[in-house]
Amino acid sequence: MRSKTSTCRVHRTLLLALSALASCAGALPTAPLPTRPLVLSTWPFGQTANDLALAVLQKGGSRLDAVETGIREIERLSSDGSVGLGGRPNAAGYPQLDACIMDGPQHRAGSVAGVEGIVHPITAARRVMEATKHVMLVGEGARWFALEQGVEAVDTKDLAAKKDAWVARARDPKVDRAGHDTIALLVLDADGHIAGGCSTSGAGGKLPGRVGDSPILGAGLYVDDEVGAAGATGIGENVMRYCATFLIVERMRQGLTPQQACEEVVHRIARVDPKGYALDICFIALDKQGRYGAAASNQMFPYAIATSAGSEVQKVAAVTAR
Numbered sequence: 001m002r003s004k005t006s007t008c009r010v011h012r013t014l015l016l017a018l019s020a021l022a023s024c025a026g027a028l029p030t031a032p033l034p035t036r037p038l039v040l041s042t043w044p045f046g047q048t049a050n051d052l053a054l055a056v057l058q059k060g061g062s063r064l065d066a067v068e069t070g071i072r073e074i075e076r077l078s079s080d081g082s083v084g085l086g087g088r089p090n091a092a093g094y095p096q097l098d099a100c101i102m103d104g105p106q107h108r109a110g111s112v113a114g115v116e117g118i119v120h121p122i123t124a125a126r127r128v129m130e131a132t133k134h135v136m137l138v139g140e141g142a143r144w145f146a147l148e149q150g151v152e153a154v155d156t157k158d159l160a161a162k163k164d165a166w167v168a169r170a171r172d173p174k175v176d177r178a179g180h181d182t183i184a185l186l187v188l189d190a191d192g193h194i195a196g197g198c199s200t201s202g203a204g205g206k207l208p209g210r211v212g213d214s215p216i217l218g219a220g221l222y223v224d225d226e227v228g229a230a231g232a233t234g235i236g237e238n239v240m241r242y243c244a245t246f247l248i249v250e251r252m253r254q255g256l257t258p259q260q261a262c263e264e265v266v267h268r269i270a271r272v273d274p275k276g277y278a279l280d281i282c283f284i285a286l287d288k289q290g291r292y293g294a295a296a297s298n299q300m301f302p303y304a305i306a307t308s309a310g311s312e313v314q315k316v317a318a319v320t321a322r
């Protein structure tokens with residue numbers, strides 16, 4: 001009897017021969033581009049995170065290491081001004097950070113919300129997932145836990161300087177005080193398993209203690225290893241009231257592509273919400289087959305995609321209102 005390995009080898013040889021024949025004759029479809037591993041994230045700054053995450057995977061690192069490494073870099077850079085400690089302070093002048101991480105196999109997750117002075121909330125979220133029996137820690141408790149776990153932190157007393165800087169900046173009429181650009185990053189690894197993470201300072205000028213969609217599973221991020229994953233950015237209140245990423249994944253389960261599912265959920269929210277399409281929400285999603293998509297309610301939405309074939313920023317226009 002032929003072994004499984006030699007059968008696979010025969011199949012692979014046959015596929016390669018067919019694919020070569022097809023590219024000569026133009027009669028059969030050529031072999032698809034490799035889609036695994038694949039890293040997808042929000043906004044142009046996501047490209048930096050994607051490239052680091054992909055490098056982790058290509059060196060044999062885990063999908064969780066990839067998610068954490070990519071997001072840590074954006075937290076460190078705080079380049080867009082709304083992720084990490086350099087992000088947007090709340091109404092009291094202090095950044096309070098939200099983050100979560102989720103792993104497809106075993107449906108594990110960890111999350112921190114409203115945490116102050118923690119340099120890498122994504123790492124704190126991963127420690128919640130891996131070192132506790134809980135899923136979510138908030139505020140002082142989340143900070144205490146992160147410190148106890150050795151996650152890099154700054155003295156929260158130092159945040160007073162940040163407040164002064166923020167107040168000075170807030171006087172500048174050119175500064176967009178309300179906007180915020182969360183990083184959500186999704187990874188499909190070479191074995192077809194999925195993980196994701198999300199990190200943000202949330203809306204600038206939010207009330208102290210306000211928690212957005214980003215650390216809430218099913219709102220800012222959702223991963224289901226049977227189907228796919230979705231991540232969100234934009235005004236958290238308009239995402240979390242609809243469990244939007246959970247909904248996107250469930251629509252993919254029912255047969256929609258990631259692109260269709262993202263668009264469908266924007267339309268669904270707009271249909272119900274008093275704001276209509278003026279929601280300021282954007283989504284990314286990928287599925288087990290390596291298909292991906294994105295949609296936005298009322299703006300051009302750039303997002304980043306990386307595979308072994310290349311790394312780039314793509315853009316999607318706002319959905320056309322129905």
Ligand code: GLY
Nearest residue numbers: 202203212234236
């Ligand atoms: N999407 C981030 C937030 O609203 O906090």
